[in-house]
Amino acid sequence: MEEQHQINYDRISKAISYIQDNFKDQPDLNEVAEELNLSPFHFQRLFKDWAGVSPKKFLQYTSVSYAKQLLKEEQASLFDTAFKTGLSGTGRLHDLFINIEGMTPGEFKNGGEKLAINYSFAESPFGDMMVASTTKGICHMSFIQGRQHAFSGLQSQFPNAKFTQKVDLIQQNALYIFTQDWKKLQEVKLHLKGTDFQLKVCEALLKVPFGGLSTYGNIAKEIQSPKASRAVGTAIGSNPVAFLIPCHRVIQSGGNIGNYMWGTPRKTAIIGWEAARTQEEQ
Structure with a gap:
């Protein structure tokens, strides 16, 4: 359980890094999911479970423009x-x-x-x-x-x-x-x-x-x-x-x-x- 929790956090951390590095290009769901080697469906569900919002909304909240x-x-x-x-x-x-x-x-x-x-x-x-x-x-x-x-x-x-x-x-x-x-x-x-x-x-x-x-x-x-x-x-x-x-x-x-x-x-x-x-x- 602990190991899976860390794996999921590492995945989300990698997604956040990718979003932060590429926020000006507003990467879509498919692009970020591909970086994590996950299906868009799996990534969307994992991300929403963790953050409570979709990756798209999270991108808005974490961009430098915000x-x-x-x-x-x-x-x-x-x-x-x-x-x-x-x-x-x-x-x-x-x-x-x-x-x-x-x-x-x-x-x-x-x-x-x-x-x-x-x-x-x-x-x-x-x-x-x-x-x-x-x-x-x-x-x-x-x-x-x-x-x-x-x-x-x-x-x-x-x-x-x-x-x-x-x-x-x-x-x-x-x-x-x-x-x-x-x-x-x-x-x-x-x-x-x-x-x-x-x-x-x-x-x-x-x-x-x-x-x-x-x-x-x-x-x-x-x-x-x-x-x-x-x-x-x-x-x-x-x-x-x-x-x-x-x-x-x-x-x-x-x-x-x-x-x-x-x-x-x-x-x-x-x-x-x-x-x-x-x-x-x-």
Whole structure:
């Protein structure tokens, strides 16, 4: 089951990459299906099961022109006007129910010597994930290619912590964001290691609503450091909690999707998935 899930994600990722590289030509269903060595019928069904919309509509949501349109319409007042998009539906709960608590110096001094961290692996619409938590909240969440490699990365962040492979309620609650069963979602608490600047950037990211987009410059303005776009980009690039802290919603000022720690195709896929969900709710 897990292997088939990854195969399907890899297929969708390849489709997204192809769409992203060729969006100006508006490739049709047959063309993209051929790239995946699937029949048009099989590809259409697989894609709709995954994204909730047809490949044609998804192409519209993920094209650079879509990103540029959002920026043109909302530009400087993005944080004020973006609330027009998506917040009338369930998507708003994702952002409103997340609370950040920064670790104290003692909690991560000496490589997290006094931290007890539970970690587990899970599936998501965008590939396999690893999620880790302390007693205070989620401290790490990432898309992964291999479990051992992912765990080694987590250990490098907290080399002296005590690790237990265990699914706890904190992790389960956080993962409800992918099920769209918002009735089960309680407040998601994050327990993050970072400087005051990095935590401010994380808080600013949470203000970009489900289905919305921002830029590095707008995030810098939001934290009242308008000349710190480069530092903002560095902080976003080291985001320890994928999807919950939506660094995928930050794109370049010219409208290009830009880089993403877990791959540009995945970032493009998430943006399109959220846009599709937002459209369904309107």
